[in-house]
Amino acid sequence: MKNSYKTALLAFAALLFAAGCGKDKIVFPETPTGGEETGYLVLSGMNLGVSADVETLVSGPDASKAPATRTTVDADADFELSITSNTTQATVWEGTYGDIKAMDAPMELQPDRYTLRAASPDAIQPVAWETPEYAGSTEFTIVKKTTTTVSDLVCTLSNIKTTVELSADLKELFLDDGTDDLKTTVSLGEASCVFARDETRAAYFGAAAASNTLTVVLTGRYNVKGEGETPEYQPITMTQKIPNVKAGQWRKIAISVEHADEGNVQLVITVETWVYDEKIDVDVMSSSYSYGEEEIPDIDDETSDPDGPQVSLDGDHLIADPFRISAAIFDFDFDPVRCNDLISLIAAPQGDATIAEAYCVFDSDNAALLAALDGAGYTERKVPLYPDNGAADYAVVRTDNADRLLVKVNDAGMYGLYGYEGTHTAKIVVTDSRNRRTYTPLTLSVAKGGGSETGPAITGLDGFDLDTRHTIAPTDNPPLKVALDVTSATGITGFRIEILGGDVLPANELASLSLAPDMDLLHPATDAMKSRLQELGFLPKDGSSIEGATSMRFDISEFVPAMTVLDGTGNCDFRLTVSDAAGTTVKTLMFNVVH
Template identity: 25%
Template structure:
């Protein structure tokens, strides 16, 4: 039997096996009944969480993969998920719903703890597929920063502080050298923020009380303390105070304006300095990229040619701290060419973040799709590799996996051949 004939048989066998897999997946009822009720399907494959925040530094550090998602019908929570672990399709009884997203559990007050919320209404119709696309999440608590002007900072004692109280008595102390921001839960009907400076200045005890009303969620309040009407230094260089000279001024910034989520992140030398009170969390180490791990129950050997063994498990566990931005597979094979794969709704270049027309075929093979923003995925090609065993030659079939996130990109090669 010549090579051309063997290739023909291989092609027929491969197509037949692919058809069996796709057909088996197609037999599942897309609208299974729920307690006898008429149902429809919610498709969240394309659901993207978009953070709208005026301060790019804060937004870029948010891990949307850990956000909590509630499917609500009225006041009832029907289903709850972690965003990165959501199923792609959810079957629900017919009716009106709201998807509510939050960045975690809201705390009364905490350091560097922005809290985001977003929601979108949708309707599930009988035996129809409803899609939820972009859910906009905005800052829903109140950010407070305390700044000490040099005119007062150089003269105040180390134990000087500012106590800030808001909401139902939530309280936190800002020490002299504190540069972090505090985030307060917004309590409806309790929109007053009280800041009290207390400390020693040039041997004198001082206390300055300020109240700010009409405080709004999603805003950043920068309270700056300085000296005013100070006396001139005496002959010894000391300043003699004739009264309370501590002054507090506040700057309010609305952080919920619309922004482009693809805005370029500021370089280190462009970030606000320490006096601005906007110190961001330490960014990920450049170039590190997602983690690719071979689990204990997998037979994969990375970057080596593996002989195909029936019944073997070929999978990887891939994780990212910030969410996937790149997740691609390139097939390099003398048989699995673009011309051969096209009729099977497949390609030699597959994008699992934006699968497009190849999404259904990829799902049929058990591959993850629409993985953008997710923080963990199992890449399992155990159902695909055995199809290569029909190759009449001991050709090497290579799958080049490229995954990336905000910290960098990683590439790994999976190479297979049969035991002919």
């Protein structure tokens, strides 16, 4: 996979740099002036492999030293493949591995960045015995008048493998009268599989989300009498949650008895986790069971339960990023004013739980907002959301068929928040039916039209930290994502970029690329410079003007990894200076290129 990624990265570098041999200057291809020019893709020699990683794992202190026995076999001819444009998300080709093997000519494609995906022919089931499914993908770049070859692709497990093993001493302590009532039920959402006393098969679950929770329930009749006494069996039920379960993992569950006395049984669950090309982790969880008694976990104040409801934002927003409210998201031509970017929260319970209660607690650096909440009767600025909606005039609250809680702030609510400039925190507190609670902060950044009284606002998106020097290397996979949100209260009046390229992008090389160490993005010096800035993501690719804009996205994610294939190493910075009627803001993107 690393070789395939490196090949794709070098192809991308060729697209951007068209580098010559040795230490010749780097020259960009000329911007097309007309006509449709294509490139070519060769797949006929591609090897599609399936990584069958089914070795027995070693538990205990030597687990991390266990050698991984991985076997890659050739995929069946009916494996399904597709090629999708990363730009338009359109599928440009679909077929099977057999179709690829039969190809006798290159495939003609438009210049673009593409993703080749392969998957088992059978759809992933919610759960089924011994049904592993496999998938894999790789990216490549098509350059005009150039042939690109994809040589190999390895598919790995795409569902969740689960096995259960009961220790011999545990099975001896449970009644075995032929009824097979000692069983372990493993569930993921609505899908469940029952492992009998001596079950050796593996169950494969479809991953319902990026991170999932397995629920393990052991039931049976346990002997409460000591050795030498007449056995007396009582039914018990033990439940354990296993969080953070993801596609591609094998969760090997082993259940044993630690000790039993005075009406209690101490059950120990050991969960070994194996992930392709990563080390083995071993988690040990103990559960003390009192006969006939089910315990409800206590709630630690302000500490989220990992098995509690997971809160996220719908759409393109991340819950960890500030939600920006500015004039750019409103349509003032309507009465009442309409908002084009509503806050939409999702609270998803885990396992078989449902949402029992939800509310949010506000804090702010704007005293006027806090006073307004107090005046509206919200004690300690706590706004109930569910089961009683205390903000019915400003938000729609409901549950869906998956028992998720959906909270969408309406136009009135968004415009109401817009009236209070500053930084606000809405702490979302959600409790499920098993009394598990999570605390999720949502930061709201409100500025009239965007920006602030001292100038535009420049903020990193998708977790990008503007205050950190980021080390980038050719082996980064996935490559660093570099995207910014630039907002202005009155409209952008100036935007300059200084490239402090050092040995990575020196001035003479920039000149060969139709670029300069200091450039005016509102008024590029030449048409060639403007075209290059659009290609690299410094300006909107659709050619729209940023002058007067109250909001723009600055995304050079595709350009950054290409810097690492050059000879130069060291620091390479991009200083952004953005101005509007209120003032000027300067931020620097800082990188350290290593080989």
